[in-house]
Amino acid sequence: MVGIAGLPVVDHHCHLSPTGEGTRAAVRFRDAGGTHLFLATQNYEGKVPVDLDAYRRQFETTERLAREVHEASGVVVYVVVAPYPVDLVGAAPGLGVDGALELQTKALDLAGRWVRERRAVALGEVGWPHFPVPPEIGEAAHRAFRHALEVARDVGCPAVVHSPDLDAEGWRRLDEEAKTVGLPPHRVVKHYARARLDPALGVGVVPSYVARRELVRVVVADPGPWFLETDYLDDPARPGAVLDLATVPRRAAAIARGSPSGAERLAVPFVRSVEQVYGLTPELEER
Ligand SMILES: [Zn+2]
Numbered sequence: 001m002v003g004i005a006g007l008p009v010v011d012h013h014c015h016l017s018p019t020g021e022g023t024r025a026a027v028r029f030r031d032a033g034g035t036h037l038f039l040a041t042q043n044y045e046g047k048v049p050v051d052l053d054a055y056r057r058q059f060e061t062t063e064r065l066a067r068e069v070h071e072a073s074g075v076v077v078y079v080v081v082a083p084y085p086v087d088l089v090g091a092a093p094g095l096g097v098d099g100a101l102e103l104q105t106k107a108l109d110l111a112g113r114w115v116r117e118r119r120a121v122a123l124g125e126v127g128w129p130h131f132p133v134p135p136e137i138g139e140a141a142h143r144a145f146r147h148a149l150e151v152a153r154d155v156g157c158p159a160v161v162h163s164p165d166l167d168a169e170g171w172r173r174l175d176e177e178a179k180t181v182g183l184p185p186h187r188v189v190k191h192y193a194r195a196r197l198d199p200a201l202g203v204g205v206v207p208s209y210v211a212r213r214e215l216v217r218v219v220v221a222d223p224g225p226w227f228l229e230t231d232y233l234d235d236p237a238r239p240g241a242v243l244d245l246a247t248v249p250r251r252a253a254a255i256a257r258g259s260p261s262g263a264e265r266l267a268v269p270f271v272r273s274v275e276q277v278y279g280l281t282p283e284l285e286e287r
Contacts, residue, residue, distance in 0.1 A: 005263035012227035020234035023072035032249035048090030083107035112151040124160025225273035
């Protein structure tokens, strides 16, 4: 594992699928200089889970993919599990809103157990739908999210948030929400951040930026913590829907080449932020 500029290279949020490119995408990531992936679970069965067993199978698939990726590529994989918040919308017609909320709650408890057992490093994705929903669904989603923050607090892990784009008020509200629950805001990561979080806002919640070239240029000198991600979906039906898994290493290489302080800057998303938020130190493994 070579990394870039002597540093590990971390994609903070991606998905892989047993029916997609899977380990081949991870090999491409490694060949570009990537060393560590945060692998978020996803629904692999083509339908919304309607019982806890479906979530258990889903998490186990993610765990198996993580192992396969490490064996095939040497890339270190951190597993992130939770019931997808949008599942609530799909489960409500069959289970009722209360039943769908109960399932989310139980699946969040299951995810918390996985973190305790060190089968996962964080809860994710948790949050609320990125599109308008009926008020009763919105309310249930908010209660599920509150529960997710409580579980993260109790097991002592980060919560990786799926939500619409946040404006200054949205960032502040999320920060407040974490504090209300007693979860330190730096343990809450807003994934798929598409605009810079102004450090002057004084918000402790952490952005995980989509690694688009222009955005990386704007945030690269920020003190952190912040992350880079592709949110790679590994869905053969939607090629190019998101950034390719090789993107973060490519951006890192450009930053390292671009300025004498490049390596120092890369240490923020790839080492220090992982330490601050997750309490983990990504290292370049001997292979
Ligand atoms: Zn995702």
